[in-house]
Amino acid sequence: MTRHLLTVHDLRVAFATEAGPARAVDGVSFTMNAGETVGLVGESGCGKSLTALSLLRLVPDGGRIAPGSRITFEEQDVLAMPERTLRALRGHRLSMIFQEPMTALNPVLTVGDQVAEVVRVHTTASAGEAWTRAVDMLAQVGIPDPAARARQYPHELSGGMRQRVMIAMALILEPALVIADEPTTALDVTIQAQILELLRDLRDRTGMALLLITHDLGVVAEMASRVLVMYAGEVVEEAPVALLFDAPGHPYTEGLLAAVPTLDSTRERLHTIPGTVPAATAWPAGCRFRDRCAHAWERCTTEPPALAQLGPAHRVRCHLVQEPERRRA
Ligand code: SF4
Numbered sequence: 001m002t003r004h005l006l007t008v009h010d011l012r013v014a015f016a017t018e019a020g021p022a023r024a025v026d027g028v029s030f031t032m033n034a035g036e037t038v039g040l041v042g043e044s045g046c047g048k049s050l051t052a053l054s055l056l057r058l059v060p061d062g063g064r065i066a067p068g069s070r071i072t073f074e075e076q077d078v079l080a081m082p083e084r085t086l087r088a089l090r091g092h093r094l095s096m097i098f099q100e101p102m103t104a105l106n107p108v109l110t111v112g113d114q115v116a117e118v119v120r121v122h123t124t125a126s127a128g129e130a131w132t133r134a135v136d137m138l139a140q141v142g143i144p145d146p147a148a149r150a151r152q153y154p155h156e157l158s159g160g161m162r163q164r165v166m167i168a169m170a171l172i173l174e175p176a177l178v179i180a181d182e183p184t185t186a187l188d189v190t191i192q193a194q195i196l197e198l199l200r201d202l203r204d205r206t207g208m209a210l211l212l213i214t215h216d217l218g219v220v221a222e223m224a225s226r227v228l229v230m231y232a233g234e235v236v237e238e239a240p241v242a243l244l245f246d247a248p249g250h251p252y253t254e255g256l257l258a259a260v261p262t263l264d265s266t267r268e269r270l271h272t273i274p275g276t277v278p279a280a281t282a283w284p285a286g287c288r289f290r291d292r293c294a295h296a297w298e299r300c301t302t303e304p305p306a307l308a309q310l311g312p313a314h315r316v317r318c319h320l321v322q323e324p325e326r327r328r329a
Pocket of ligand 1: 250289293294295297318319
């Protein structure tokens with residue numbers, strides 16, 4: 001039997017709001033194997049970042065992981081472990097690259113100190129050894145003149161360099177799993193490509209698994225072997241990347257794919273999915289995508305679709321799996 005590196009089972013995260021509980025993550029289950037890259041995609045507000053934060057038990061204030069949710073990482077129960085064990089895990093075996101390095105980095109510490117701090121906290125290395133390793137890691141993530149840069153503060157570096165520092169911090173201890181939450185969103189296109197190349201290179205060198213959270217299917221196509229599509233707090237499709245691009249099963253995935261820019265000159269305007277993600281306090285009855293779906297029929301308004309098997313590694317949450325003749329041309 002294959003032992004998974006990570007198993008997430010029926011993860012539910014809710015926030016108390018004036019309008020009632022917001023069920024922002026609502027029954028998410030998936031697994032990841034060692035060394036695997038999985039893309040977690042969806043529009044903002046679909047629950048993907050919150051799913052990622054839950055893996056590290058970093059749910060924002062007011063949010064609560066519901067009883068019955070299970071997260072197992074390297075055969076340890078993440079939700080049951082004492083805070084001390086969890087702190088030892090974070091940044092060491094399981095780490096995260098955040099969206100916005102300016103808010104994640106400490107503005108009053110040099111970047112070298114911040115990278116070295118990760119080594120000091122999790123290992124028995126001396127201050128001098130930790131500093132040497134930090135400078136070496138800054139070199140590995142492509143920071144020129146790393147010994148001098150290590151003595152600079154975050155505001156003295158460009159956005160791309162700051163993101164490289166974040167990657168250095170996340171990877172210096174060679175974790176088994178790295179979660180990258182929109183790691184290139186705040187960067188311009190050229191720097192985005194460089195950062196993705198760097199992540200791919202480090203992944204291949206260290207054998208780490210990568211959970212890549214993004215709204216950009218182009219990034220997923222380049223990096224991931226498997227994709228999970230989230231909508232309204234749920235996984236609505238899971239498939240190997242080639243299959244998802246060739247034969248998507250969920251109308252939402254089709255919409256996301258149609259919105260990917262191409263060089264095809266016959267396409268005059270980029271397709272967008274009509275409407276917006278509903279509020280987490282009031283998920284619609286039946287299928288949560290029904291108000292935006294061109295194929296919806298009566299059954300979709302009353303019966304919530306289950307995640308059904310469409311092929312050996314392909315799961316889709318849509319009634320069209322059982323009634324494909326309902327698909328409109
Ligand atoms: Fe569309 Fe119905 Fe499928 Fe939902 S269940 S995605 S509304 S066809």
